[in-house]
Amino acid sequence: MIENLPPGMILILGALLVPFLRGRVAGLYMLLLPVLGLAQLLALPDQYSLNLEFLGYELQPVRVDRLSRIFGIIFHLAAFLSVLYSLHVKDRIQQVSGLAYAGAGIGAVFAGDLITLFIYWELTAITSVFLIWASRTEKAHRAGLRYLVVQVLSGVLLLAGAIMHYEESGSLAFGHLGLGSTGTQLIFLGFGIKAAFPLLHNWLQDAYPQATPTGTVFLSAFTTKLSIYALARGYAGTDILIPIGAAMTAFPIFFAVLENDLRRVLAYSLNNQLGFMVVGVGIGTELALNGTAAHAFAHILYKALLFMTMGAVLHRTGTTKATDLGGLYKSMPWTTFFCLIGAASISAFPLFSGFVSKSMILTAAAEEHHLGAFLVLLFASAGVLHHSGIKIPFYGFFGHDRGLRTREAPLNMLLAMGCAAALCVGLGVWYEPLYALLPYAVDFEPYNVTHVVTQLQLLLFALAAFIFMYKVHLEPPEIRAIHLDTDWFYRRAGKRLALSLGASVQSLWAAVTGSALGVAGGLGAWVARVHRPGGPVGEPLPSGKSALWAALLLFAFLVLALLVSDI
């Protein structure tokens, strides 16, 4: 029966049983779910699909092809590593939501129609927000609410776009969409929010650092890479994605340079890495799409590894602020070692995973003559070295020793970090299995002399620039501060606007009701005055006068009747 479940369902349904298990059994069971899920996925033949008709609509809840399969595989791997990393957590809410969230992400990449995609899309939002709220702080609560609003909005845009697209084309199939109609443009915007396009990005840096140490590891893998998959499926070769992606690689790194919270630095860095993938989707050639899929695969592992190392630091010291850290290599040597491997991988040093994936996208950009994008990506590659290659390990584990002495991370965390680190190195050296999984046949050799030497030059001289800037005190110091980003528009400007609009409506209402009360009061006072004893109409009239008034009134009525009737 299990083999007939849609991919992802093993994790979603399996998560519901977790609260009934205890201790080691619960741990083993949770580790087993992604393993079972992966085994089920690998057993499904290529081009497998499940079709059904629902209320007259043709739906395809499962569609397995090479593009969805590679994302499905890495999502299962990420789920396994995240579960292993959070094995010490006894919080039922986090256990259930983490697994269900991973399952929803997996389900989404196998959705063959837009309605199924929408359902999983929203499920990722609803399940993942609990990983943020599980921090149980006021800040996390608020950040979680903002995150949920943005994520649900993205889903609503997807649904609205899907309905319009159906009206126009009569199809709900999730294949190539393009930007040809309002419906597909809305879907593009929905994907763009979740992919953290520039100006739509700030939910990511706002929410991820507020999640629990283990929750952020889950979060880093699924939501954004799901939308990269969705873009690759629906919008491959859409030119506008090239400048969008190039901007995404460049602008977050300026914030990463300034940011003090190292988990937020990683969130900016995540945004920058997504930019490389978006450029790959925009170029849209086989090499570029292979590069995007490969980079997503490698990136999920090294980004999870980096978030794991910072999560371990947070778990042990209670902070990830650069101003409070330093010198931790003494207490946490293994975590330091794994962090250095993650840093080398994201920086794309030869022999590490980032190198074999990113060079595909850069080569594709050059081959298709996107000179501007190529130069921006090269700039961003040097920038990656700053925030993820140097800043994270240097300020976290070396730098100024603040006298923090703690213990090494728990064993399960070390095991998860060790597995992720081994995969980062393994893929960098033995990349053929990864290339064999890519959506298209690969005709690309990452290790030629030009690639290796030019990449080493870029990175080593960026490293030399760090040393130089640090020595001459031009490296921006770590300070206890935040730096404004686009969330200012809704957290400050929007809030002020809403509050002042509310205040204006309130004062306008007060003015209207005030003057209405004044008029009514004045009228009442006048009526009371004229009717009071001794007032103009308060006096009893003599009968003669009354009869005269009655006659006059009657006369007036008669004249009026004469005028208005058609006699």
Next chain:
Amino acid sequence: MEPHPPQNPPPPTGDEPGWPERPKNVRRLIALTIVLCVAAVAADLFYSKHGHYGFENITGFHALYGFFSYVGLVLIAGQLRKFLRREEDYYD
């Protein structure tokens, strides 16, 4: 640009400075970086580059690009900080 925060007083544990903290070793690491940098540029002289653009084949192009990208990034970010910096409790 603000000066770097002063080094904190020695850790309360009173342990010896570790290998990466000793000035001699820091100098060694810097020297190693310089040697590697020189070697990476020198390597350009010993093979024919196959860059997609002509400028990529200039000796040491990527070295210069990496160095100045980094410097530019850090300097511009430092200027941005003047406008974007707020207190930690700004949104509270």
